[in-house]
Amino acid sequence: MQGSKTPVPPGQGRLAHAPADHPPVGKPRVGVLLANLGTPDAYDYWSMRRYLSEFLSDKRVVDYPSWKWQPLLQLVILSKRPFTSGANYKLIWDEQRNESPLLTITKAQTAAIAAALAEKHGAEVMVDFCMRYGNPSTEARVKAMVAAGCEKILFFPLYPHYAGATSATANDQFFRALMQEKRQPAARTVAEYFNHPLYIDALAGSVEAAYAKLDHRPDVLVASYHGMPKRYLMEGDPYHCQCQKTSRLLRERLGWEAGSIDTSFQSVFGREEWLRPYTVQHVAALAKAGKKRIAVMAPAFSADCIETLEEINGEIREAFLHAGGEVFTYVPCLNDQPAHIAALVAVIEENLGGWVRRKG
Template sequence: MKPSRLNTNAPDATCPLHAPKDHPKVPREKIGVLLANLGTPDATDYWSMRRYLGEFLSDKRVIDYPWWKWQPILQGIVLTFRPSKSGAAYKSIWNTEADESPLMTITKEQVSAIKIALEAEYGDRVMVDFCMRYGNPSTKSKVEELVAEGCSKILFFPLYPQYAGATTATANDQFFRALMEENWQPASRTVPPYFDDPAYIDALAQSVERAYAAAKRKPDILICSYHGLPERYLKEGGDPYHCQCQKTTRLLKERLGWNETRIMTTFQSKFGPEEWLQPYTVEEVARQAGKGNKSIAVCAPAFSADCIETLEEINEEIRESFEHAGGEEFLYIPCLNADPLHISALVGQVRKNLAGWV
């Protein structure tokens, strides 16, 4: 059994009521809110990228091929060549001033804003922090820190509006693994998908309205590009992701007051040889250009923060596909990031899921 990691030197540490005089001090009881996103490499060099990709692509929730079949391919081929290519892509969007990926920068901004909002409401009773499923800061390290600071309850919040086994579930898995390491486990809750939350849809709609109002040329169609999944995850495993993505687009359309010809759902980031959810964004933007829609907008409702899949894949690769097919105006609408309406929606989710605890 591991010794207690409670921070007995915390400023608010006291001896428990009715405890003997020689009882060690313990931090005042608190509630932790732990936000989680996908992850980021520590740097863009080959070995940093290899470590990050190795962890990510070894996750059975992400790639569910048998271990004996996939690991030789991953270790022998994929992790030999892909780190350099991915490193170059990350380098093109890297926040050189902070020496970190945009996802890390934006997540810190989100957490800071959420912390301020919750502190105004709950004081210092609620601690807010973040972790990454892959890379640093790890889920395990952050759970340990929250427990050490006296969090007897933790609300775990995967920052994915739509549920998928490869995103929400694997983040929860890692959280539960971290809890398995604790001798004195905190009570825990996980925040469910929030794709149909009116506050989230409104924040999404207002971001579209602002982008359209500022555009020199009004887009002919809005492409809602979601991260893809293998098609069989839906057909064989019953993953609700595809349905939740379609509903997100429908709710956005209704909130904007548009008809179906002005908006559509597509999927990006295909990996490997099998069929993924379709239509593929990179092909659909070219098709739209070919049918006469020379001005398009693309948003990414499955991402709570801009990252490699939006800043590099959408704004570079997918843009290039559209322009090569004859497209003229390509408008990328940034993720909600630390937009005040987005922060308000996320705080609303935290507040709702803390009910009964505070």
């Protein structure tokens, strides 16, 4: 019918002087997009293969020449590893929700952060999350934010420490997603926050809470960080130094003496040398040296995942007990603990400077 107007979607409107057929324009908003590593959609062979292929094909993760790496990956590694990785995921999978713990926790973190920012900024700020590998993809979430009227997006990789294989590849994917947008929003990325006072406070609080539940104090606390090839350190990646500093700051915040927290690295892959000491070997050495009670935490992970729930609380625990250890305590990741959410919100607020106004 002549003169009729297309319905305007909620949250969108027409420009005052625009013609009737002008597309709806959203109310300007600021987006906060949280990002984590990722998770397979399921633990069956093909879901695991798709996920592992995307992950292990990332040049930031494995930087070998494609002509050398891809045949090995596609023909050898991915013919077997999806079965073993799938079996490990099955051990921790939430069958009721049909998702991995990482996805469940990231959803909870997002909801808590969104609620905290809504208290301060109302509907001006939109909070969502994405995964570097798997779903929900970075591209899909960026597209949704732009469609919702986000003219500015703060991209927040949930890694306390910077590494090329984590923070940098997440940022790479974010910028690739921006390249697909006709109306490209202004963008900022959040830097590493390994030494932020509230993050250190949250770590200390988690240790104190875990120790308060024990009958006997552990002989040593092992801070186990995800590993990476030693070559990356020599090429300028600051990850190793930042991990060491986190352990020191945590010890100082707890008021413990030197030597009470050990730093080690887990999840070794491939044949080249990685950052040492390797956690699985280190905890066994501690047991053989008479340290019969230890606690292990994973400060580099913002949420519990396969590397903590299965590797630390499974393989690494077994290595310690098999070597003669007696009591193994796993200190959970910060997840959606209030102190952690407060720290993340503080980091976000610091990075939103000049982009938002307080509600009221």
